[in-house]
Amino acid sequence: MSEDIYDEYPSLTLARESTDENIEPLKLGERIKDIRSKMGLTLEEASQRTGLARSTLSKIENEQISPTFQAMQKLASGLHIDMPQLFEPPKKKVATGRRDFTKRGEGKPHPTPTYEHELLATQLSNKKMMPFKSTVRARNFEEYSDWVRHDGEEFLLILSGQVMFFSEFYEPMSMSEGDSVYYDANMGHMLISTSDEDAHILWVTAK
Template identity: 75%
Template sequence: MSKTIVDEYPSMKVARESEEKAEVTPLKLGERIKSIRTKLGMTLEEASQQTGLARSTLSKIENEQISPTFQAMQKLAHGLHIDMPQLFEPPKKIQATGRRDITRKTMGKPHPTQTYEHELLATQLSKKKMMPFKSRVRARAFSEYSDWIRHGGEEFLLVLSGEITFYCEFYEPVTLNEGDSVYYDANMGHMLVSTSAEDALILWVTSAG
């Protein structure tokens, strides 16, 4: 196989790679502003009202037809509730990691406790940002707990079957039935009891602390 001149002179290859790495994609400020606005769920009209800039002016800025003045950028930052430097941050490149873990019915990892019978899901993945698990709520009274349960992160709970009473230290107890859900700060003391004839079954998803 014939060699190219770059293969013959490795130093040239290093230099070329360094130049390629040094290339910086120019920031398209209009696209950046539009991206921020759409992520906030704002229409052009709503953004116009929030920033005090005319709708036509905003449209021209977003379509790179005009460059915003410093005063206009101040209004944009204030109206979009962001700091000025955020307007110049390039959008983060989304890269798929290809992680996947299937858990067949009843094939989760059992983890029984005094008040719950947990079935841990997606146990093959390490360093997960969320921990999903199903739980059968054995507890039938508040007094079965020696103290509040609390841990880092946030938590989502969905009742799959039965009925529970959800207790937490800053709110009144609430009854949740099949299909009901609650999202809460897991640092706040919380606990569950089954109030249906059969033990309630729930899905829990806990974020990393």
């Protein structure tokens, strides 16, 4: 394959470069944090399981102190793993080739009193993001019984029309086609259409 095609398709260059072996020295604290995170444990929960103080565990994970042999025994026992697993280098991430194509108008409908949602990429499970298009039916703040709030972070892009974006800790913000906002979805938020036609938006919620 000629070098010219790599210039035309940069992603091929990235794929080619990614094949180079690049072995980094093991960082034990990062390895312990990776194991804990994959188990879905908070620092407090891991502390209770292992008998190590939360502050000690935090310092180990942040490479501020090196764990003693006794501490590593407690980690292995409390996390129900073999001690050699603590020294395994992190596995390289491999592309899985996941893809989900949604044709226009063929998303999964999910109507609510204030929005008409169209869920996208519904065939993929365990997604880290949830994309969906919505028609904003609400026209008044009073149509909501309470703030909308949920876990994660959210990205909003106005596809057409105009909306008023209300959020718990900020002044209301008028948004038009092409405008976008990224925010913490735990913060109360809601939208109303202010254009003659109901506004259409793209929402992406990340876990």
